[in-house]
Amino acid sequence: MRLFRHGWCLLLIGLLTLLLVLGLGYAYWAGFILHHVNKENSLDPFFADRQSYHPVTNTQSVVLPDDFAFHPAFQNEWWTLLANVSDTKGHRYGVQWTYMRLAHDDAESVSWDHPQLYLAQVVVSDKHHVWKSQRLSRGGIGQAGLSFAPFHLWLDNWDWRGVSDMPLPGLLAVDSDELGLKLEMHSALPFVLPGERGYRRLNREGPVAVYAIDAPRVQIEGSLRLNGVTEPISVSGVAWLSKRWGNDFVMQKRRNWDWLVFHLEGGTELSITRFRQVGDLPFSTGLITLPSGEVLNLGPDEVQVTPQLTATTDNGHEFPSQWHIQVPAYDIDLTATAMNKDLWLPFIVPYWQGPVNVSGSHNAQGFMQLTGY
Structure with missing residues (x-):
């Protein structure tokens, strides 16, 4: 004994x-x-050396499903799911999930100083409340990773599981003290390769570019568990899923963007990106996906993106809270206004991100991501 x-x-x-x-x-x-991360929440020092990474060029096409894999030859990549969902009583929630792989070059690597950092961030919000959680891990010890047959992307016990080597259809599951979610996801449209076969230029003159994959309309159904709410909440709705990778991380001090996505009544999907780089004028582009699956790339001369109102969050960040979006050739004229202004997210990679109310030429649901404010 x-x-x-x-x-x-x-x-x-x-x-x-x-x-x-x-x-x-x-x-x-x-x-x-x-x-x-310096005092201004910039990751610029983290990305100081890019000499060892492959360049992003339009000579290489994105290939599916191969390019759902990680790309360690490039410095960073990130997945983003932006969802508008409602419960059975019509109460509206925004759901945001982001997964990032960030690399750095550090010659003095030790056991816990692996050159790959993985971040996962989840936010649920309604008009008056925000629930958020973040996880991070280094590479090399199995806390984070990606595998296929079937598709599985994870960080700790937060994971995305597909039923094949594709992420959709799939199940996203997250559990933390602040919130939990289980969302079944099905793509209503084929995956889209925006720009030139997935190569997207982000500025007019210089070589700032990324590779991209989009799922413009993802049907969502599942449940939310929110701290302070006694019962799980059944929800359904629609989302935009994107994956980006390259070397020009858009959340650095000198490079930022304003990104808005819209699900228009009738099945047309619209994405608008306004890239901002210190010393250059903003560069706006867009992507329209028609119900038939046809993809229309919009150049800077076809899109007008104008900030109209600003707001200040409770934690002191001033940001453009209302935007006027015009695509004259397709009779699109929309005004997007933040549903809840207090969605500046003080994560390791900070940004404003949340659902928007939409008015104008079309009935629509929308979501907005703003960095650098």
Whole structure:
């Protein structure tokens, strides 16, 4: 009996030691990342060296499903799901999920200083409330990763599982103290390769560009668990899913964007991007996906994007809260207004992101992401 108790004590001590080591390692890695984020919440020091990465050029086409994989030859990539959902009583929620892989070049690498950082961020909001959570991990120890057959993208116990080597149809599951969600997702339209076969230029003159994949209309059905709400909430709605990768991360101090997506009544989908780089005029482009699946790329001369009103969040960030969007050739004239202004998200990579109310030429639902304000 003493040996039995002694064995259990040794096992307990071993488990506690393992948890302590993992905790210290996680704290070391988080501290390393925070050290690389300067006082203005810019990740510029983190991306100081790009010489070892492949260039983003229009000589290479995006290929599906191969390019759902990670691209370690490029410095960063990120997935974004922007969803407008409602419960059975018509109460509206915005749901945002972001997954990022960020790399850095550090010659003095140690065991917890791996050159790949993985971030996952989830936000649920309504008109008056915000629920948010964030996870981060380094590469190399299995806390985060991507596998196929079937598709599986994960960070800790937050994961996206497909039923094949494609992410859609799929199930997104997240669980934290603040919120939880289980969302079944089905694409109502084929995946889209915007720009030149997935190559997207972000400015008029310079070489700033990314590779891109979009799913413009994703049908959502599932449940939300929110801190302070006693029962799970059944929801359904529509979302825009995107994946981007390259070397010019758009959330740096000098490079930012205003991105709005709209699901127009009748099945037409619209994405508008206004890229901002210090020293250059804003560069606006767009993407229209018709109900037939036909894709129309919009150049800067075909899109008018005008900020109209500003608002200040409770944590002191002033941002353009209302936008006027015009695509004259397709009789689109929309005004988008933030549904809840207090959605500046103070994550390691900070930005404003949330659903918008839409009025104008079309009945529509929309979502907005703003960086650099």
